[in-house]
Amino acid sequence: MRTTNYDLLIVGAGVSGLVTAKHALQAGLSVLIIEASSKVGGVWAFDPDKPGGVMYSTRINVSKYNYAFAGFPFPEEVSDFPDHREVLAYIEAYTIEYAINKHIVFNTEVTRLEQSNSGNWIVNGRSSPGNSEQCWTAHSVAIASGHHRTPLWPKVPGLENFKGRVLHSSQYKGNQYCFPVADKSALIIGFGNSGVDVACDIAAKAASVVISTRSGAWVLPNYIFGYPADLYAARVLKWLPWQWTSNAYEKAIIAATGNPVRWGLRPAHKALRSHPTVGGRLISLLQSKQIRIAGGVQRVTEYGVVFDDGSTYKADMLIFCTGYRIDFPFLSDKIRDVVFGATDNQVNLYMNMFSPQIGASLAFIGLVQPDTGGLLPVSEMQARWLVNLHQKRVKLPSSKVMQQRINKDMEYRRKRYVNSPRHTIQCNTIAYNDEVAAWIDSSALRYRSPKFLFRLIFGTGGVDQWTNHRTKDIDQRIQNVPVPAAMKGLGWFVLSAGLMITVTGLTLIVSFIV
Ligand SMILES: NC(=O)C1=CN([C@@H]2O[C@H](COP(=O)(O)OP(=O)(O)OC[C@H]3O[C@@H](n4cnc5c(N)ncnc54)[C@H](OP(=O)(O)O)[C@@H]3O)[C@@H](O)[C@H]2O)C=CC1
Numbered sequence: 001m002r003t004t005n006y007d008l009l010i011v012g013a014g015v016s017g018l019v020t021a022k023h024a025l026q027a028g029l030s031v032l033i034i035e036a037s038s039k040v041g042g043v044w045a046f047d048p049d050k051p052g053g054v055m056y057s058t059r060i061n062v063s064k065y066n067y068a069f070a071g072f073p074f075p076e077e078v079s080d081f082p083d084h085r086e087v088l089a090y091i092e093a094y095t096i097e098y099a100i101n102k103h104i105v106f107n108t109e110v111t112r113l114e115q116s117n118s119g120n121w122i123v124n125g126r127s128s129p130g131n132s133e134q135c136w137t138a139h140s141v142a143i144a145s146g147h148h149r150t151p152l153w154p155k156v157p158g159l160e161n162f163k164g165r166v167l168h169s170s171q172y173k174g175n176q177y178c179f180p181v182a183d184k185s186a187l188i189i190g191f192g193n194s195g196v197d198v199a200c201d202i203a204a205k206a207a208s209v210v211i212s213t214r215s216g217a218w219v220l221p222n223y224i225f226g227y228p229a230d231l232y233a234a235r236v237l238k239w240l241p242w243q244w245t246s247n248a249y250e251k252a253i254i255a256a257t258g259n260p261v262r263w264g265l266r267p268a269h270k271a272l273r274s275h276p277t278v279g280g281r282l283i284s285l286l287q288s289k290q291i292r293i294a295g296g297v298q299r300v301t302e303y304g305v306v307f308d309d310g311s312t313y314k315a316d317m318l319i320f321c322t323g324y325r326i327d328f329p330f331l332s333d334k335i336r337d338v339v340f341g342a343t344d345n346q347v348n349l350y351m352n353m354f355s356p357q358i359g360a361s362l363a364f365i366g367l368v369q370p371d372t373g374g375l376l377p378v379s380e381m382q383a384r385w386l387v388n389l390h391q392k393r394v395k396l397p398s399s400k401v402m403q404q405r406i407n408k409d410m411e412y413r414r415k416r417y418v419n420s421p422r423h424t425i426q427c428n429t430i431a432y433n434d435e436v437a438a439w440i441d442s443s444a445l446r447y448r449s450p451k452f453l454f455r456l457i458f459g460t461g462g463v464d465q466w467t468n469h470r471t472k473d474i475d476q477r478i479q480n481v482p483v484p485a486a487m488k489g490l491g492w493f494v495l496s497a498g499l500m501i502t503v504t505g506l507t508l509i510v511s512f513i514v
Contacts, residue, residue: 006032007390009123009138011110011330013100014042015091016366016379017144019069022098023383027391032136033104034125040095040104042146044088048173052149054084056174057201060374061193061278063228065462065481066429067374069094073477080228108134113141114332119361124330140361142386143328144379147367147425150327153320154189158300162318169194169321175205179317183207187305187313189297190321191217192422196279198321203290210313212305214296215274215418216266218249221256222280227484229278233372234487236457236494238431242416246272252486257283264293274418275369275426323422326367335362341410345421350406351436352425353382356399360389371417373429377463381436388440433466442468448475458491459483 008024010017013035024031039045043053059081060067064074072094078086095101105127112124121141125134151168159166165179169190175181186206188199191213203209220229232252237245249271253260260267263286285291296308304314326345328336338357341348349355352368363386366379388394396402410424417423437443444456444465455478456465462481464474483491 005120006030006136006138008032008140008142008386009034009121009136010142010144010365011113011123012036012042012143012145013040013095013104013106014044014144014146014366015069015376016146016383017042017142018091018095018100019376019380020142020144020365020383020386021100021103022069022094023380023387024390025098025100025103027387029387029390031103032138033100034108034110034123034136035104035106036109036145038106040101041088041091043148044084044091046084046088046173048177051151051168051170053170055172055197055201056176058084058197060084060087061222062230062374065228066230066460067376068463069376070380070463070467071474071477072097073480081222105134110145110330112332113143113330113335115335115358115362121361140363140386140390142363142365142383143367144365145328147326147369148324150325150329151320152323152325152421154322156189156297156300159318161302162300163302164315165317167317167319169198169319170324172198172201172319175202181206181317184316185209185314186317186319187212187297187315188319188321190323191215191293192275192277192321192323193279194323195321196277196282198319199291200279200281200285202319203285209291210294210315211291212294212297212307214308215268216260216293217274217277218253218260218267218271219257219263219265219279219282220249220253220276221283222278224252224256225484225486227482230373231460231482231484232487233430234458234460234483235430235434236487236490238428242272243270246270263287266293269418272371273416275371275422325421326425339364341424343421343424345424346410347425348406350396350402351382351432352427353385354396354402356402356406359399360386360396367425368427368432369423369425370429370432371426373460377466378427378429378432380463381433381466384442385436385440394439430460437466440468442466452478454491455479455481455483458487 007029008031010020010033013033017033021031021033046054063080064082068074074090108125108127110125114122116122121138123136127134151170181202182205184206185208186202188195188211191211195211199209199211294307297305298308299306306312338355353363365382366375368378370378413426417426462478464477467474
């Protein structure tokens with residue numbers, strides 16, 4: 001049975017879906033969110049009985065200044081890196097503040113999405129309990145169901161012979177869940193943020209923990225010289241060649257935690273060529289040898305593994321922390337064909353949002369992996385852009401221009417990052433948001449005062465910088481985002497050097513003329 005034809009139907013009530021709903025509702029659109037679970041929050045809604053989402057000990061690894069909804073800061077008493085309970089409470093408070101709940105249908109899984117000949121979208125869903133089929137139509141659809149749903153299981157020779165336990169990080173909810181880990185030996189395969197979090201969690205109880213990594217990692221501490229590490233990812237650094245920034249970043253890591261080779265980390269690439277692995281706790285566990293690092297797995301045996309260098313490890317459990325495959329199982333084949341690129345995790349979307357063949361009526365919100373800072377402010381700018389498109393204040397470029405841009409971005413990512421399925425949707429938060437902000441007349445760098453400009457160039461500026469209705473409150477929030485002392489020092493150095501060069505140049509010109 002088809003009911004209301006909504007202006008915008010949103011798939012998923014995680015942060016990306018909620019922020020999209022907030023902006024669409026404020027613009028007067030009729031909105032419906034369809035959510036598979038019984039709660040808002042997406043990956044932040046801890047559930048020990050369901051795969052996916054956070055585990056019991058998860059803390060966000062981006063500071064609360066760069067992972068928040070605009071105009072809605074985390075409470076003051078929350079630490080720089082909130083834990084998942086605090087993040088969920090914050091998301092729930094946002095949902096209440098903007099009365100989003102009444103626009104959500106919970107416990108309903110979207111099963112199919114297709115476009116009718118008229119251009120409207122037909123969305124089918126299945127509600128539980130009872131498995132009742134539902135169907136809605138909408139003028140446009142925003143897919144905000146996340147890209148960390150389908151585990152990526154690599155093929156490892158001999159895995160079928162292994163006698164111990166095998167699971168993916170999405171199934172690991174904490175050392176008190178799953179199965180007894182006390183006195184067992186665990187092999188963690190993969191050295192991204194899941195690998196680090198799982199290794200640190202399991203090391204509290206297990207007898208021995210080894211992380212297997214084929215390319216090592218530069219492990220970023222949560223704090224550098226007393227400030228959250230993400231606060232160093234300032235605008236000025238994106239204006240410099242990334243290799244220079246990477247060198248500085250590597251020096252900062254070495255100054256904060258020592259040479260990574262000492263702890264066995266053996267990074268195979270420059271730091272900024274891959275997604276940052278954050279792990280303050282990991283370094284101390286490596287120092288106390290509660291966790292060890294090994295190379296790639298050559299093959300699995302009945303009771304353990306053989307690494308690439310021929311050494312062996314006897315393991316009771318293998319935990320694959322090997323990331324996710326981008327997948328939206330409800331897309332019809334026709335849409336799937338235009339959305340996904342030729343290789344694994346490649347998406348053929350303009351600004352990771354729109355298909356040139358489909359246009360503005362189907363948007364992907366949050367289909368981005370920010371290389372610095374958090375996803376939330378990117379999703380929020382995408383939501384605002386989408387609403388502006390709805391209101392016909394802006395329009396998308398032609399499909400030819402969109403495709404050219406997609407190709408250019410793909411080429412850039414291939415060169416800039418390690419060319420792997422892990423980096424196909426990587427983007428720089430500030431650069432991305434600055435670009436979208438310029439289109440919707442919300443630029444962060446509109447001049448207010450030299451002090452402000454300094455803050456936005458040598459600091460990250462936080463999530464409120466792109467808000468277009470400037471109020472004292474918003475300006476205060478931007479000023480509350482700390483600028484690390486080292487970045488202030490860099491700022492003063494650049495300004496003094498600039499001043500000296502200008503004065504010297506002018507003096508030379510004047511003396512030449514005179
Ligand atoms: N606390 C937090 O805020 C957390 C955030 N996250 C975020 O969630 C996202 C997903 O993270 P994560 O689950 O760690 O996934 P990632 O994709 O970031 O990392 C996957 C890891 O698995 C390795 N890997 C992939 N394929 C293979 C293979 N075939 N053989 C061996 N190793 C392989 C990769 O190595 P290689 O580099 O060699 O390809 C990499 O080390 C990220 O954005 C992350 O930042 C995750 C956990 C906690």
